[in-house]
Amino acid sequence: MKLFFEQPALAILLLLLWRAACEQIVFSDNRPAISIQVTGPSQADLNATVSRALNTCQVRELLGDSRYRLLYSELLSPSTELYPDTKDEGNMFQATVYDYTRGRVIFPKGILPDIFSSDVALANIQPLPSLEELAEAARIAGIGPSVTENARPYMPPYEARDFPDGTSHRLLHLAIGSANLSRLAYVNMNNGSVQAILAQGAVCQAPADSNQASVNINTPGTANFVISKNGNTLWAFEVTRPSSSAGTNGAGIELRNVKYKGKSVLYQASVPILNVEYEDKTPPVSCGPYYRDWQNSEYPLHCPPAKEFAPWLRLCKTPAATIVDPPFTDGGDFTGVAVSIEGQEVVLKSQMTAGWYRYTSEWRFDVDGTLRPRWGFGGVLLGDNCICHVHHHHVYWRLDFDIVSAGNNLVREFNNPPIFPGTKYHDKVYEVKREKDPGCHRHWEISNTRWRGKYALIPGPNDGVADEFGVGDMWVLKYHPGEIDDGVRFTSAIDAKANIDKFKNGEVVKDQDVVIWYAAHFKHNQSHEQGPEHGHIVGPEIRPLQW
Incomplete structure (x- = not known):
């Protein structure tokens, strides 16, 4: 398509705007180059x-x-x-x-x-509070915030006081953090009443709370990425920042329309479900015993600036560092999606907060076509210091594979030794839930039945296995547009369990448009962490086999 302008000045202006909107970073060494265009309404x-x-x-x-x-x-x-x-x-x-x-x-x-x-x-539901509502709750409680304090949702972030007519009052569970003190309160936002809570914190070695502000959830931010090397386009995809990610509770960094060498790999990829279970469920322990967390409250991380594409999107001079990266400290100088070039990988990383938890959403794009989703678990001393109590984290990736095309996809499972006589592979014909089995080297391969293209989904070595609360390891489902997550909001009840099983109803998945849910499970015992190191990282590998 050609564009003609009667006024040369207008043409020059539009050219300058295009260059500002779509910027390419090329390195003099052998590292991949990236091109980023910020898109979407402001x-x-x-x-x-x-x-x-x-x-x-x-x-x-x-x-x-x-x-x-x-x-x-x-x-x-x-x-x-x-x-x-x-x-x-x-x-x-x-x-x-x-x-x-x-x-x-x-x-x-x-x-x-x-x-x-x-x-x-x-x-009649209870949404997460905004930063402005938290500040108002702190003012009502008479405990700040001052210039050295920040109010944030505690866990659980709210409670509803229900009435017979179906209406309710909104009680915000508030934590006011400062350098040496955490104060807790329930604030009734309907009538202004306040219930102060005495924090009874356990003692352990964990990072101190940096006491920085997060970003309001639902703040827009989308960009198109192109990763190339030696002038050849390798990866192309769309990125949405965690605060604007889809789903009931957000989903960390969300990817869409992921292509490698011009062919489709994934339509959408994110983490819509994240929950935690505490081992000690007896009073007076006030932690848990169950939480469904949220993945759209961004928190600062360290990212020495090399190039800023938008206030929420920055290229780092050195690898971005969250609480689970050296030097294992909380907070930082940048909030949003940090981009870094690490060898032959382009890495996208964000840090999020949910109460005392810190979570890291990370995607690693290798020039060889391998995609490595990663999720980091960390936390700080705050309030009751629940980070000190043994608990189990469960993270669920939703991977909407479109290998070459949306339809005609096939999922096969590999086992060695075989679980079916005479073959290490079997096709997934109907919707199914499967568990990991390291003893059989179990992994899954997703291919297109009409066109050349195949990727493997390989469990990570630290991804754990399912248990009673962490209800599964892997699901193969037929794609339906409304099944982004299970619809469970933030809760501290047993229904915080993932309910992906409700989507499994026996539909045919062979030669169809398929979605794979993949889960990783991690036991967090803070007393086992030695020295400054903190937190753990899990995640599978998505590797090309035929492309």
């Missing part, structure tokens, strides 16, 4: 549309004279539960408004920038 675009949507007659009638707060607004990913039948990359938005007077949530939603396409839903 926060200002989103705010402007949401402001107009809140002023529509429909929303004004619902709010009336209520005391309310706009907690946050978000761009919805395609194929969410709100728009389950669309793959349109249109700019769908949703605002989350809490009505304190009537104890309910109002969700105006629609398509940018057309507010006339908007609709409104009501629900």
